[in-house]
Amino acid sequence: xxxxxxxxxxxxxxxxxxxxxxxxxxxxxxxxxxxxxxxxxxxxxxxxxxxxxxxxxxxxxxxxxxxxxxxxxxxxxxxxxxxxxxxxxxxxxxxxxxxxxxxxxxxxxxxxxxxxxxxxxxxxxxxxxxxxxxxxxxxxxxxxxxxxxxxxxxxxxxxxxxxxxxxxxxxxxxxxxxxxxxxxxxxxxxxxxxx
Ligand SMILES: [Zn+2]
Numbered sequence: 001x002x003x004x005x006x007x008x009x010x011x012x013x014x015x016x017x018x019x020x021x022x023x024x025x026x027x028x029x030x031x032x033x034x035x036x037x038x039x040x041x042x043x044x045x046x047x048x049x050x051x052x053x054x055x056x057x058x059x060x061x062x063x064x065x066x067x068x069x070x071x072x073x074x075x076x077x078x079x080x081x082x083x084x085x086x087x088x089x090x091x092x093x094x095x096x097x098x099x100x101x102x103x104x105x106x107x108x109x110x111x112x113x114x115x116x117x118x119x120x121x122x123x124x125x126x127x128x129x130x131x132x133x134x135x136x137x138x139x140x141x142x143x144x145x146x147x148x149x150x151x152x153x154x155x156x157x158x159x160x161x162x163x164x165x166x167x168x169x170x171x172x173x174x175x176x177x178x179x180x181x182x183x184x185x186x187x188x189x190x191x192x193x194x195x
Contacts, residue, residue, distance in 0.1 A: 009172040011150070011163025016051055017138035018150075018161055020066070021073045022172075025159035036070070039063040051130050062127035069097055069131055073138055077161050080142055081152040097135035101128040155180050 012019045023035040023045065036042040042063040046052040058066075072093040079086035105117040141150060149164040155176035162172040171177040 009153075009160050009162040010165045010169075011146075011161075015137050015141055015163070016049060016134045017073055017141055018077075018163065019049060020070050020134055021077055022160045023070065024067075026157050036063060036067055042066060046130060051133065052126055056126050058127060065127055065131065069093065069134065073134075076138065076142060077150065078152065080147065080150060081161065094135050094138060097131040098139060099132070101125055101132040156183075 009018070009022055012022060024033065026032050035045050039058045039060050039062065043052070043056060043058045046058070047054050047056065052058075072090040075090035076086045076094060078084070079090075108116050108118060110116065141147065146163055151162060151164050151169075153160045153162065153172035153176050154170040155172075158172060158176050160172040160176075162169075171180065
């Protein structure tokens with residue numbers, strides 16, 4: 001299980017696309033983690049973020065599609081953070097996810113409730129709907145006002161992204177900041193000793 005210090009890179013709560021990108025990687029000490037490693041944990045991950053209903057069931061195939069979307073989002077976020085050109089396939093994958101489920105709320109009529117609008121997706125489209133929501137979030141994050149604040153953590157071996165809460169923020173967490181400062185101070189002591 002990933003420790004709780006890892007769950008709060010700024011922006012993760014607001015942006016499911018950021019949460020998805022950060023759901024796998026390496027952290028301090030080179031320990032890898034993957035919060036979507038099985039269909040069951042992937043379902044729990046989506047339920048915890050209110051992205052699917054608690055009774056949703058994801059299959060291996062759905063989990064695979066989410067993991068593939070995550071890789072494409074990482075490609076796009078990395079290109080953005082490093083001012084590089086994203087791969088055409090990642091842009092294409094995001095656009096396919098955007099359009100794989102209706103993004104608007106459908107009109108429903110019920111004799112008791114009258115007209116209502118809600119997302120109504122057959123159970124077989126749970127993953128499509130989630131992917132469309134995440135892709136929508138990623139598209140607005142990458143192209144909107146917050147785009148300039150989207151950054152990758154500068155700590156060595158941390159692969160997380162975050163939304164900068166202030167212009168000079170370099171790390172996804174105090175933990176990464178502390179680790180970098182500790183490493184610098186160690187390096188300083190070493191160089192003083194060898195001088
Ligand atoms: Zn970090």
